[in-house]
Amino acid sequence: MDDIPMKKPKIVILGAGYGGIMTIVNLQKKLGASDAEIVLVNKNDYHYETTWLHEVSAGTIHQDRSRVPVKNLINTNKVTFIKDTVVDIKLDEKRVLLENSELTYDYLVVALGYEAETFGIKGLKEHAFTITSINAARQIREHIDYVFATYNNEVEKRDELLTIIVGGAGFTGIEFVGELANRVPQLCKEFDIPREKVRVICVEAAPTALPGFDPELVEYAVTQLERKGIEFKIGTAIKECTEEGIVVSKDDQVEEIKSATVVWAAGVRGSHVIEKAGFENMRGRVKVSNSLLAPGHEDVFVIGDCSLMINPETERPYPPTAQIAMQQGGTCAENISRLMKGQKELSEFKPDIKGTVCSLGHDDAIGVVYGRKLFGSSASFMKKVVDNRSLFLQGGAGLVLKKGKFNFF
Numbered sequence: 305m306d307d308i309p310m311k312k313p314k315i316v317i318l319g320a321g322y323g324g325i326m327t328i329v330n331l332q333k334k335l336g337a338s339d340a341e342i343v344l345v346n347k348n349d350y351h352y353e354t355t356w357l358h359e360v361s362a363g364t365i366h367q368d369r370s371r372v373p374v375k376n377l378i379n380t381n382k383v384t385f386i387k388d389t390v391v392d393i394k395l396d397e398k399r400v401l402l403e404n405s406e407l408t409y410d411y412l413v414v415a416l417g418y419e420a421e422t423f424g425i426k427g428l429k430e431h432a433f434t435i436t437s438i439n440a441a442r443q444i445r446e447h448i449d450y451v452f453a454t455y456n457n458e459v460e461k462r463d464e465l466l467t468i469i470v471g472g473a474g475f476t477g478i479e480f481v482g483e484l485a486n487r488v489p490q491l492c493k494e495f496d497i498p499r500e501k502v503r504v505i506c507v508e509a510a511p512t513a514l515p516g517f518d519p520e521l522v523e524y525a526v527t528q529l530e531r532k533g534i535e536f537k538i539g540t541a542i543k544e545c546t547e548e549g550i551v552v553s554k555d556d557q558v559e560e561i562k563s564a565t566v567v568w569a570a571g572v573r574g575s576h577v578i579e580k581a582g583f584e585n586m587r588g589r590v591k592v593s594n595s596l597l598a599p600g601h602e603d604v605f606v607i608g609d610c611s612l613m614i615n616p617e618t619e620r621p622y623p624p625t626a627q628i629a630m631q632q633g634g635t636c637a638e639n640i641s642r643l644m645k646g647q648k649e650l651s652e653f654k655p656d657i658k659g660t661v662c663s664l665g666h667d668d669a670i671g672v673v674y675g676r677k678l679f680g681s682s683a684s685f686m687k688k689v690v691d692n693r694s695l696f697l698q699g700g701a702g703l704v705l706k707k708g709k710f711n712f713f
Contacts, residue, residue: 315343332378473507484534529664
């Protein structure tokens with residue numbers, strides 16, 4: 305009797321961010337073309353470095369520096385790429401609905417990334433920009449150019465055109481105002497505007513900038529940025545965003561700040577598809593098992609910003625970072641290959657957090673790396689090493705040479 309050929313298992317990966325790409329990179333190494341059918345779905349035909357978007361938004365790097373065609377990162381003999389948008393996941397039927405087609409799967413990896421979380425603050429969705437994608441970042445850059453260009457063309461000068469408000473002094477907010485501090489003098493020169501006319505205001509509801517970061521590093525960051533003309537309003541909550549600007553309150557004092565550019569950088573959540581698909585979730589994030597499986601599923605992995613894992617040391621969730629998403633991609637690929645071999649014991653994900661570096665413009669930064677505090681040029685050097693290492697893991701030395709950051713000093 306002839307052997308009946310076994311149907312190849314179908315692995316579907318949704319999202320080509322840090323988590324999705326690292327899952328693919330690792331699966332390609334583990335599996336031959338005859339072992340499985342691997343499908344990657346992404347709404348763009350490029351992968352972008354999310355952690356560089358603050359630079360694209362401020363206009364300090366061009367968007368093409370921060371993105372790579374998906375086809376350059378995948379082995380097309382082993383992986384089929386579909387450019388489409390995920391609409392819903394029918395978990396009971398093992399189907400994924402896309403805008404233009406649908407897919408079935410044997411194993412699913414949900415790596416759909418983050419969206420802005422506005423916490424229900426009135427007017428933010430309508431009137432504020434968010435740093436959520438290449439398209440969004442490019443729009444912020446173009447908008448800032450436009451309002452600066454408009455300023456000298458009006459008879460009655462409107463100072464709000466030159467006021468940029470950044471909501472949130474977390475990681476993204478601080479890195480963005482750091483880039484703006486470098487960019488504003490160039491804009492002033494280009495559009496013949498006195499530097500003192502421009503205001504960049506960073507508003508944070510928490511009692512400190514960079515909540516959770518070492519206080520000495522926070523003080524260094526705020527001092528350096530204030531020296532470059534950034535204003536901070538700490539312990540100040542944005543109550544509303546309007547066409548004219550924002551309404552803030554501090555200690556029961558309410559104030560309106562007029563601004564033509566409000567950028568919201570104070571909150572992220574997981575993809576809305578998570579909720580739509582009916583996963584148990586908190587703000588679009590699924591509390592996954594140690595092996596990265598969604599609760600109640602033995603063939604659905606959730607990684608990156610759509611996943612939630614508790615750090616046993618702090619009893620708080622690990623932050624949604626590229627570092628963690630990339631490491632999850634490695635564990636996820638390992639576990640899929642174990643399941644395919646019929647192994648019951650899966651690898652447990654343990655993040656290896658090497659440190660955290662926050663840039664303050666292109667030549668300054670703060671960070672903690674392997675427990676050591678770094679300030680200034682040594683931290684800035686480290687930030688570029690981290691960015692280059694990320695490129696290396698995704699696309700090898702060739703990608704580092706193409707896109708890497710080498711302006712160390």
